[in-house]
Amino acid sequence: MVTVDNFASKLCSIILEKNSSDEANEWRLLGQEQDGTLLFSWIQSSKNQEPVTKIGLYSYSSNDLTILHTFDTVINCIQASIDTNRTYLAYVIKETDPENNKVFSYKPYLLKIGPESTLCDLELERSRQILVQFLYQKHSVLSESCSVKFLILIHQECILQYQIKNDNSDLTASSFYYESLVRKFTWAQWDPVHQTLYYIHNRKPSRCLVEGEEDAVSSAGTKTSPTLSGLQFHDDLPHESVLNIPLNLPHLSTVFGSCGIYEDDTVPLRIHDCSLDLIVLTDSNGYVCVCHHYLYQPIQPTTELKDDDTSLVHFAYSVTVLHQSCVIHCVVPGLPWSKAKTIRPLFKFYGDHMLVFIPAVCTHLLDIGVMHEPCCHVITKPLLTDFEVHTICLTSLVTLGGDHVINLATLDLIDMHVPTSLLVQTFKSDTIMGNKLSILHYLILHRSEMETVSDLIAWQAEKPLSLGLPQLLREFLIGSSYASVHRNLPSDASHLVNLLPITTQHMGNELEVKINDKMICLSQDVLWNASMMLLSPQQRIVPYRSDIWVKLWEQLAKISKGKQRFKPNQVVEKLLVSLVCYQPEALSRSSTPMSPSGSLGSSSVLNDFLSIGNQCGRKSQIDALPFYEIESCTASKQEHIISVNLRELSMHLLKQSAENKISKFQWQSQTPMHVHAVATRYITAQLEQSRLLCQILCKAATFDPRQELDKGFVYIEQLQEERRFILFTILERYYLSVESIAFPLPQGFTSFFTFLGYKTLNFDMFLQYIQRNVLELQVDVMKIIMADIDNSKSGLHQKLKLLTLLPRSRAKRLLNQWNHPVSLMLRGREHALNILSGVETGTTRLHGIQKNKAFRGLTAFPSGDRLSPLDTFLDLLTAKASLTDLDFGLLIETTETSTEEFM
Template sequence: MVTVDNIASKLCSILLSEQPEVNAQEWRLLGQEQNGLLLLSWVQSDNLTTTHIGTYCYEQNTLDTVYTFQKPTTVIQASINANKTVLGYVIKEYEDPAVVTSYTYKPVIVNIEDIDKPIVYDLNIVKPKQIMIQFLYRKQSLLNENHSDKFLVLIHEECVLHYQIQADAFEVKTVDTLVRAFLWAQWDPLHQTLYYIHYKKTTRALVEDEEELKKNHENKSSPTLSGLQFHDDLPHETVLNIPLNLPHLSSISTSCDVYEDDTVPLRIHNCSLDLMVLTESEGFICVCHHYLYQPVQPATNLEENDSTPVHFAYSVTVLHQSCVIHCVIPGIPWNQAKTIRICTQLLDVGILHEPTCHITIPVDLLDFKIEQIMFVPVLKMGNAKVLNMTNLEIIDLTVTSQQLIQIFKSDTTIENKLSILHYFLVHHHDTDAINEILTCQINTLLFTGLPQLMREYLIGSSYSTVRRNLPSDASQLINLLPITTQPTGCDTEIKVNNNFISLSQDALWNASMMLLSPQQRLVPYRADIWTKLWDHLIKTVKLKQKFKPSQVVEKLLVSLVCYQPEALSRSSTPLSPGGSLGGGNAINEFSAMSQCTRKSQIDALPFYEIESCTASKQEHIISVNLRELSMHLLKQSTENRISRFQWQSQTPMHVHAVATRYVSAQLEQSRYLCHILCKGIGFDPKYDQEKGFAFIDHLSTEKKYVFFSVLERYYLAVESIAFPLPQGFTSFFTFLGYRTLRFNTFLQYVQRNVFELQVDVMKVIMMDTDDTKSGIERKLKLLTMLPRSRLKRLLSQWSHPISLMIRAREHSLNILSGVEGQNPRLHGLQKNRNYQLGLAAFPSEDRLSPLDTFLDLLTAKANLTEIDFGLLIEATVTSTDDFL
């Protein structure tokens, strides 16, 4: 947040340059027009004390005096026509200056075509109720045409009058009464729209008489926010009707004692109702509502300086997203709460995603004092968005990256951290900031919020990558991709300055019914803010079915049960043009160095990115993601295309392009997140020359534990949203767990399928474990958890009697069960010496030893060439030895 300019100081400089002897003070903002002109009044002291009204152009930095009062006059609001020939202003006259509640409002029209001889036209309206005046503007192309100026006079709780000034003569006449008995109103100069709140009567009950109806007036009518759209040469039309829930709103007959004269934006104030409508030309409309204060504990009367704590609450109706955001700030003293009229919170209400990622910023981090803040939206002030009414400072309402990083580090609320991370991922694309905030959380959120941050990174970064690289003709499908992990409608609690702020979100029911449809307009399908809003609402309804990672997670729960790395062959995916995603059979880890040197040292990982199985789990997850996403996109685009919401032609090729890019982004961002975490823990490819298992063995005990704790959370985050892991991670993570955890704990991880015992890991574990009794038991426990093909492969390399016996039993089992294999390779015993079947092993008098009987049984089941007699005999001989 940066102060761009101070208008008051610039205005004083302009006046001093023209009249050095003039002393200007008491600057007051009277309004702002559609073209960006600000109307201001000031008191000027020289020989006489006079009040002046002028127009200020920010772009040209010019101040033009348009009217002068020859005595001090309290002008509270003003408006000027597009040609700057007619001025309207409202005077607030106090009957007794000592009594602030005794005053009247008086609107006046002045012809200032000749500034030296202004013509004053009194509208003959003097009311104790608030009055505002506003000229209607036409398009720039129509300004030079001979037309009549039109303006509105808004009288609180009475009416809105429509006036017209004759073009040939300065004559003012009333056209009609637009609105009657309204509670609150606001003028939108940019879109020439009048918003107002009034009571809309419901259907009268037949059983009630007039007296009963009057008693239940408030129950039989509901407050409604309506929008009245004005046009250049067409009648006005009501384009919006929103029913409001205002249970504490006063009755229509109750008058306000004190008015707040809000001129930017121009509003008619209600003492029990504080609303502001914010609009943007792309069809974004937000209704900000500050509620009445309610004591935390029941209280009868609240005095002026009472410090009784009260609830301060507000809501933001994000109409284009069809939702309402609620906020409650408890425990504010009454004497402070009654002075709060603007509560500042940054809400991401763009159409790109649902507004679930709230960023709450403590005021003390923005270099502002609370009593000095009163922000109002302004038009055409460069990059500025708001004006601080207390000192006329134009503020660029931009929070810097460093401020957000500071908030991220100091805030303990995970929801706020997720929102800040989401902002950097989707909106700001600041890689350095993302790396910094993730790295700083490795220690502070080690056991709580780190997996959530990782999931948000993976989802948000994948979406952002696809959006930047998506073909323009497939842009409609981007709305079906997941964008954040934060759910819609959840309640969150954020701690700010020792106060807990409660945030919640509710969906609007059938929001499109509150709006005039394009075909119902005076000019059907007229392109303006309302047709764009209609399109947003239809998209919100039709595009709610975003793709959910849980769809893939559910599929993988079934398909991974059948996943057999050694049995499956590699398949072809869009990520593998050559027909595979990487290496073939199991490769020794050290032979892969030449492949890994091609990887950039900037984002290098502490392991070799290869897989030691025929078909990697990564490829399986990628293929399931691709299939499920493609089907989802195709289904949703087809349904929306045949509905009333017309899509661009989204062909299967568009679906294929989006799905392929998204799955590719999943793999890319999963790998890069692993790089960020490893680098944050301490891995530096510039200095750490060793990788893989050797890297783990050279880590200290504490460092191994940190690595494992972080990578475990990374693994869980990736698995929970069905993202692919980098190649080589599985073996590295398993071996890291083997070196870090106790064996029983390590075994539990294996049983829960967290660790995958691939060949390269098992080779190291088998060599690392001594052939003691406990060591053999450990080996056997791990071997029994392996698939049969991997088990046979490892047993053949384990030169131990137990291995011999297991292989012999496996061989016998296959023969007896009728599983006939290929001709076996000759066992060493068969190659080196001749032997007699059975007799050479266990001779006996009847020559019917148990081995003879068993071999006879085998020969009856299979051919002699299919039986590995050497293996069976050697295993039998070994079983008689005491090898443990």
């Protein structure tokens, strides 16, 4: 983001310390070696000396510059390399026409460093680009008998390997012999860290092995296709070809401008012309990415574009993520040709991501790590805004590592750290939901910045009616639950974590983001059988040699086997069936995993699981909620959801771990104890993150536990109508998000949310929410709603409608507690119905609204012949049941109450 140092300034200060009268300028980076040392050239002059060109070796760690060679005059040295023993120096001189900058020739030289330097002309002068590079040897094998080898790369011609004879005293044509490694090639790159040479050449396609398809060779005739190959060099063994990737370069022949123009890239060491801008990035963990940048027009122009042409072209790149067996494509349409041709993008590993910086356009964070499938890519505004496009040529150095890169145009050391503020700014801008989900995922799992995530969720909750809020809440729940388990899981059970859900996004989703009036399109394709492009471990010179290529092979083997992550939809589908039969009054708390004697609750580590958030420096969130975490029913819906989650997740982990124990390169079988540990910790994390999210949203809805004295139903009663509506709208989105991925709700939320809906919605809408199972009428909330509704005719109708929506046992319990004539009538009718239908009833009890009324038996409603309707009805009941089973008081008072007008 900012310039932190400048190599030219540091090097000039070293020169001035030795001789204050010398002047050094025109510094150029000539190359870097495996140990991180850098080769520079510069022009040095003084009052008593004409300007000359010098080559020096610089160590960034010790800030030391060693002069290797001084030329007699000023020459144009474009690249150099030094051997491990610091005995030989190879360099390339480029001669050009100063008037039109046309290349006359590239010419390599070999210099033996010492008191009496010996220079050898390798006699390989060409008009095409030439580069040189020494091979490395381990320090443990360095001796006088070791031969020194170096490569000479001649564009479009060959790659030669030279070996210097051990008995040479002076460098002459007979001092070394060489062999040709590669014939004609179009592009090449040297990887100093892993000592690998990548090159692109044309080869005939292999014969088709799929039955029913035409033979590719016979149909194509002699046509060849570009192939990226990799030569792996060893210290004490012959080199071997470890990689062969067929490339799809459709725009190679349509690149604008004339070819044969070279950039002379020395870091990384690449040989190519303007027709193909490609770079390979590797990491010791087995990461291999092939990055290709190109320009094209959808409609081929009839005339060649000039340098100052403002015609619009498409700026595009593709990243072949070999270790994830996919290709990521990006297109930035509508850039003027005069600007687009000067832009050189930066491709750099950035933790588990790849940072792609396109100057003056945008910055990408491509999710290419092996933690999960590459699907959460982030697009932001460009990092560097204070530089002109033509003055930016960024690349990474082995010496620096981290987030620092060097600008080859100015030798500035630049910090390319992506600040959190830029991600927050992008999230709050008018970007699409896919980009917001990726930013949320990145902050949760790759940066662990939960405070920033909480602020973003709260900011988004200020617009509760936005369509994307439930998606963001789901991403938070799934991502934070995974992160919580990943931080607190034993290392021997780490493979099972890869089976847990990690994001709501899917691999292959297309992303279109508008940055600075440019619609940037990101898409993704899957590679077919990527492991066929590699040399298998058993085919290596040393079988199963532990290096980057074996790690890459193992990673591709895991992908080909195909691990299946647990999907919340599996639990959602189970709950659709089980919740139909869910009767909390009929369940026993001892049968649920959260019960004191249950499998999860009885474990001594339950409290440790529940304190995962506390270990991160956060206090318990229970008091921060606007309701009491208490359930009135015997077994809550929360426990039922936890039980189903635990069962389904455990079965999934057992099945997947059993399927992946066959191959040597697959995960080892996990014991049931590992499965239980992962499953229980994940389910506990679900509950913790669900509670945390509820707290964040309630705080966003202006609930402050430090100021609010009351909680629960009293808090809702005291809320203003506007605040009540905002709180209900936010919690409704929260409820829908949690239900859609089968996460548990905090205890007490259901009743609180139901009463909030009752106070916010009109009654007809409130009934629809209940009928659609969004709101649930638990006993505690029904009591307060029944007390809140008046006893007018409309109020009684509302109460009866609510009672009819309840399960029978719950409605009966509430009727017994409702001190109203209507309750009396309903209970009396039910009692008579039970007697007539033969259902057993309890012991005879006196019921009534008025406690001073006595039992009047058969004298109630007397008539002349003592055959009143009540007498006849009671006679019918006594014939069906014994007198001890009849509640005469209830029946008589029901009859009396039915003569009054209530409804």
